[in-house]
Amino acid sequence: MQARQSLAFKLTASGVACLVLALASIALTLWVTWQLEGGAAAVNEAGRMRMMTYRMALDISTGQRAGLAQQAAALDATLDLLHSGDPSRPLFVPSGDASRRELALVRQQWLDLRETWLDQRMPVSPGQVEVMVARIDQFVTVIEQRLSYWTAVLSGFQLALIALSIGSALMLLYASHLMVLDPLKRLGQALGAIRGGDFGTRVKVRADDEFGELAVGFNAMAARLQSQYAELEDKVRDKTAKIEAQRQRLGALYEVSAFIAEAENLDDMARGFVSKIRRIARADAVALRWSDAANKRYLLLAQEGLPASFRHEEQCLPSGDCHCGQSAATARTRVIAIHAEPGPHGLCGRAGFETLLTVPVSLHHHIHGEIDLFFRSPQAVSQEDQSLVELLASHLAGGMEGLRAAASEKEAAVASERSLLAQELHDSIAQSLAFLKIQVQLLRGALRKGDAPATERSLAEIETGVLESYGDVRELLMHFRTRVDVEDIEPALRTTLQKFEHQTGLSTELQTEGHGVPLPPDIQIQVLHVIQEALSNVRKHSQASHVRLRVQQTPQWRFEVMDNGVGFDPAPDPGESHVGMRIMRERAQRIGAELSVQSTPGAGTRVQISVPQNLGTEDPDIHENALATAGR
Numbered sequence: 001m002q003a004r005q006s007l008a009f010k011l012t013a014s015g016v017a018c019l020v021l022a023l024a025s026i027a028l029t030l031w032v033t034w035q036l037e038g039g040a041a042a043v044n045e046a047g048r049m050r051m052m053t054y055r056m057a058l059d060i061s062t063g064q065r066a067g068l069a070q071q072a073a074a075l076d077a078t079l080d081l082l083h084s085g086d087p088s089r090p091l092f093v094p095s096g097d098a099s100r101r102e103l104a105l106v107r108q109q110w111l112d113l114r115e116t117w118l119d120q121r122m123p124v125s126p127g128q129v130e131v132m133v134a135r136i137d138q139f140v141t142v143i144e145q146r147l148s149y150w151t152a153v154l155s156g157f158q159l160a161l162i163a164l165s166i167g168s169a170l171m172l173l174y175a176s177h178l179m180v181l182d183p184l185k186r187l188g189q190a191l192g193a194i195r196g197g198d199f200g201t202r203v204k205v206r207a208d209d210e211f212g213e214l215a216v217g218f219n220a221m222a223a224r225l226q227s228q229y230a231e232l233e234d235k236v237r238d239k240t241a242k243i244e245a246q247r248q249r250l251g252a253l254y255e256v257s258a259f260i261a262e263a264e265n266l267d268d269m270a271r272g273f274v275s276k277i278r279r280i281a282r283a284d285a286v287a288l289r290w291s292d293a294a295n296k297r298y299l300l301l302a303q304e305g306l307p308a309s310f311r312h313e314e315q316c317l318p319s320g321d322c323h324c325g326q327s328a329a330t331a332r333t334r335v336i337a338i339h340a341e342p343g344p345h346g347l348c349g350r351a352g353f354e355t356l357l358t359v360p361v362s363l364h365h366h367i368h369g370e371i372d373l374f375f376r377s378p379q380a381v382s383q384e385d386q387s388l389v390e391l392l393a394s395h396l397a398g399g400m401e402g403l404r405a406a407a408s409e410k411e412a413a414v415a416s417e418r419s420l421l422a423q424e425l426h427d428s429i430a431q432s433l434a435f436l437k438i439q440v441q442l443l444r445g446a447l448r449k450g451d452a453p454a455t456e457r458s459l460a461e462i463e464t465g466v467l468e469s470y471g472d473v474r475e476l477l478m479h480f481r482t483r484v485d486v487e488d489i490e491p492a493l494r495t496t497l498q499k500f501e502h503q504t505g506l507s508t509e510l511q512t513e514g515h516g517v518p519l520p521p522d523i524q525i526q527v528l529h530v531i532q533e534a535l536s537n538v539r540k541h542s543q544a545s546h547v548r549l550r551v552q553q554t555p556q557w558r559f560e561v562m563d564n565g566v567g568f569d570p571a572p573d574p575g576e577s578h579v580g581m582r583i584m585r586e587r588a589q590r591i592g593a594e595l596s597v598q599s600t601p602g603a604g605t606r607v608q609i610s611v612p613q614n615l616g617t618e619d620p621d622i623h624e625n626a627l628a629t630a631g632r
Contacts, residue, residue, distance in 0.1 A: 010209070014175050018168040025161040032154045034090055039147040041091035042082055046140045049078050049106075050133055057129045060117055072114055079107050094146035102139040109135045183211035190218060199226035249388050252280040256392050260399035269403070270302035273396055277371065278304050281389060284353070285374040289317065289325060295367055298325035305374070310351050323348075323356055328367045331360040333390055335381045348374070355379040359389045363397035371396075429469050436465040468540070474503065489524045490551070496528065497549060500535050509548040516553030519611065526591045527559060527609060533584045534561040534607040542566060542605060557611040567599040584609075 052075050056068060082103055085092030093099050109132050116128070186203055193201035199222055203215040256276055263269035270288050278286040285305030289298035298317045317325040323336050336356040338348045348356065355375040361368045371393050439461045446454035490512060497508040519527065531549065538547055542565025552558040581597060588595040588609055599605035 008210070010179055011175070014172060018172065021164055021168065022161075025157065025164055029154065029157045029161065032150050032157060035094060035150045036147055036154065038085070038087075038090040038092040039094045039143050039150070041086075041089055042093050043140055043143050043147075045078055045082055045091065046136055046143070049075060050136045052078070053129060053132050053136070056117060057126075068118060072118060075110060079103075079110065083107070094143060094150070096142075096146055099139070099142045099146060102135075102142045106135050106139050179207075179209070179211075183207075183215070187211075187214065187218060190222075194222060194225070199229055245384070249384070252276075252388065253391060253395075256280075257395050260395055263399060263403070266400065266403055267302075269396075269399060273392075274302045274304045277373070277389070277392060280392075281357075281373050281385065283357075283373040284376045287314070287324070287372040287374070288369065289372065290369040291319070291325075291328075291367055295319055295328040298370060301369065307351050310347060313347060323358060324372050325370060326358065326360060326367075331362070331367050331370075333357075333359045333386050335379070335386070337378065352376050355381075357381050357386070357389065359386070359393050361393045361397045363394070363401055368397050368400065429473065433469065436462055436469070439465060488518060489528065492524070492528055493531070493549060493551065496532055496535070497547075500539070500547070504539050506538075506544060507546050509546070510551070511548065512551045512553070514552060514554035516557060519557060523591050523611065526587050527557075527593070527611065530584045530587050530593075530595070530607075530609050531559060531561060533587070537581070537607075538563045538565065538605075541568065544604065556613045559609045561607045562604065564604045567601045567603050567605050569601065570597050570599045 052071055056071050056075075059065065059068060059071070081091065082093055093103055113128055113132055183206075190201050190203045201222060202219050205212050205215045205219075256273065259272055259276060260269060263272065270290075274286045274288050277283075283305070286303065287300060287306060288302045290301040291298050296319050298319060300311065300315050300317075303311060314324065319325050320327040320330075323334070326332070326334075334357070336358070338354050338356055351374075353374040353376055355378055357373040357375075357379075359371045359373075361370060371389065373389070439458050443455060443458035443462065446458055490510075493510060497510055500506070501508050535547065538544055538561070542563045544563035544565030546564050548560075548562045550560040550562065552560075584607070585595050592612055594610045594612075596608045596610075597605065598608070
């Protein structure tokens, strides 16, 4: 078996081959360049040796022999350097017999002249110099010939490297086309055919590499798509039908939920629900039964489609007596085939019904009633349809519970109003009526005795009490008619002062300071009632001519009612004259506020109520108490 050659291996092998060739070419080029550099350095040293020869001959001819030994040693060192070479520079005589032979001849010629030139008695012959220089020139000529050869070799290597680069690029392009681009093109064409709906398209597997595996996978995918496409229309049709059914269920749920939320009474809710669920479930008749608290009987609350005899006989069913009206212990959703059930169920059969779907109406694990759907033909009610009816039944139970809760809230609100009214009457008019009762008894006694002065005094007291009661009644009417603003209490305060001026004829003044967060409406009502009670006390007892109401909003709400009346002793007094102060203190306690009364006989009175900061968010119990007693 042949080993699998992957695409990565092929591309790597091609790249490594090109890289090895390129590196080899570069290495040869560097080696030739190194030879040229070494030969050029040798030519420079040879030229230096020629210069030293001329210098020594000049020094000998002019008689300057002092430095001849050093110059001779330098020339010897140059010959040794040319013979041994210096790879670090680089410097060396090019390899070859001719260059080595010429170097040996140069050395021999110098050895022949060296002794003669260093002997101070021997003169220098011009012919000796020319022979030495000619030998050096011949040596240089041989080196330059060798360098010319290496230069030609270098040019050849460079041309070969260019050709190699072009060939490698063409080879890589061809390999890329053969191994990558052509397989990709064939895969792209196959994908285009699949996109166009030709699921019979296949890709030919031409290599055992990654593209071969990709082609095999593509063919398997195309085969699977081709097999599944035949069933796709049926699946889409089934899925569409399911989505449409879900949409209808959601629409029905939304319709019934909206209707239940808008229903204003139980009868309208029951009749409307029965009509809608009959249409949604496509039932021939529907009955909505409501159970008593003990779940002993079921009352026919609403129906649609039932015969008159059926409605009359099943107006009230004992719990568990038949399939309709299940007991709480066994209540569950059931689909019943009427014609197949033995026992006393002839009424449904006589009415022509063959299938019954009964769904309990429950909330918080408590059975409130039952929904009965009647069909005149055998029905296989799906689990989805049963779940929908159960969900609609739970919404119906929630809606009925909402109606009950709303009725309870209204009843509680009415009871709270009555309690508030009774308290106001007890704290104001009842006190005056008790006083009038005492005065009537005194008047009856004075009449029996014939005491005219006592009779007059009693009549005067009774008249005063009647007027006082009349004023209290008008104040109560003003209290209950005054409204507060959610954002600002100032309009209600101005209205209260205007009514007070109209009743008493006294001048009033409202002074506000700062800007604070508005008080909650329930707190505003209690504060307003305290201020009204303070104004009532001013009317009854102060004998004032002017009243000033000062409102400070920051850093906390503070209200001050000040008059210029006769004042009084604010020491505690359990008598009836302090009923108004007791009422104000009770109202302040309900909202957690502080009430203070400052008065001096002959110097007027100041009543101050201070509301704690953030009362609207920190003490919910206070707000609950205030709401329970606030006027509307």
